[in-house]
Amino acid sequence: MTRTVYYTASTLNGFLADPDNSLAWLFAVDDAGAPDIAAFMDGMGVLVEGSTTYEWVLREEKLLENPARWQQLYGTRPTYVFTTRALPVPDGADVRLVRGPVADALPDIVAAAGEQDVWVVGGGELAGQFLDIGALDGLVVTLAPALLAGGAPMLPRNLGPDRLELRGADMFGQFAQLSYAVKKAAPVGP
Numbered sequence: 320m321t322r323t324v325y326y327t328a329s330t331l332n333g334f335l336a337d338p339d340n341s342l343a344w345l346f347a348v349d350d351a352g353a354p355d356i357a358a359f360m361d362g363m364g365v366l367v368e369g370s371t372t373y374e375w376v377l378r379e380e381k382l383l384e385n386p387a388r389w390q391q392l393y394g395t396r397p398t399y400v401f402t403t404r405a406l407p408v409p410d411g412a413d414v415r416l417v418r419g420p421v422a423d424a425l426p427d428i429v430a431a432a433g434e435q436d437v438w439v440v441g442g443g444e445l446a447g448q449f450l451d452i453g454a455l456d457g458l459v460v461t462l463a464p465a466l467l468a469g470g471a472p473m474l475p476r477n478l479g480p481d482r483l484e485l486r487g488a489d490m491f492g493q494f495a496q497l498s499y500a501v502k503k504a505a506p507v508g509p
Contacts, residue, residue, distance in 0.1 A: 321432045324457035325439040325446040326359060327473060328494075331462055334470040335443055340371060344465040352492025354461055364435030365428055366393060367449075370402035371471075372441040373414075377407065386410040397431045399424060401445055421448040447476040450501070458483070458499045461491070481505075 328345055329335060336342055368376075376382065382389050386409035397413045400406065401421070408414040417424045428437055439446045439455070449455040460473065478501075487498040 321364070321429050321434070321436055322456040323437040323439060323449055323454050324363075324459060325441075325449070325455060325474070326459040326461075327441055327443075327446075328461045328463055329473040330465045330467050330470075332466050333473045334467045335441060335473050337467050337470040340375060340471065342375075344467060345463055348463045348465065348493050350492065353494055354489075354491045354496055359459075360394075360438075362436050363438040364396060364432035365437045366396055366398040366440050367428060367437060367445065368398065368400055368440040369442045369445040370400060370404065370406060372445075373398075373400045373402070373406065377409070382409045382412075383407055386412065399428055399431075421445070421454065422452045425452070425454055443472050443474045446474055450474070450476055450478065453503055455501050457486075458501055460497050460499075462495045462497065464493050 327335060328342075330344060337344060380388055380392065382392075389409045389412040393412075395413060397415055399415050399417050401417050401424075403418060406416060408416075439449055446455065458474075482502045482504065484500040484502060485497065486500055487496075489496045
């Protein structure tokens with residue numbers, strides 16, 4: 320059964336990026352012994368991201384200038400990008416620009432994943448939309464030894480301990496990685 324997992328890096332106080340959408344805080348951390356993203360990617364059939372994340376990756380990895388790099392990073396996996404704008408797509412990349420609610424696109428996303436899982440790359444608001452419709456099954460957070468005074472929150476939703484079940488805690492060099500199963504919300508009613 321296809322699972323949807325939000326796998327991300329965060330500061331200790333829960334920010335993905337600073338107020339300028341920079342990840343300089345993350346890249347300042349010694350990455351010796353950092354988690355192996357390739358092992359995680361092996362189980363992913365589809366990537367999902369918001370336009371801010373997508374544009375950041377295009378810019379930082381220079382993917383429009385070097386489209387072959389897309390294949391090195393993501394292989395042939397489809398990438399769904401939620402956006403309200405037309406965005407450039409690297410030559411040869413299977414990027415599917417999506418407008419509208421996550422719930423409307425979810426059947427296509429799950430079908431494209433096949434027998435594999437869906438990786439919600441970011442951002443936090445998009446992951447929150449998956450959570451809102453009961454479609455977020457897992458949360459893997461790699462905590463970096465950094466704190467920010469503000470920026471993009473990791474997951475701008477309330478999610479209590481009744482909905483999160485710790486599945487693993489590991490140390491990778493300077494990073495701590497926590498893995499949680501996300502339990503479905505209890506039905507509301509009389």
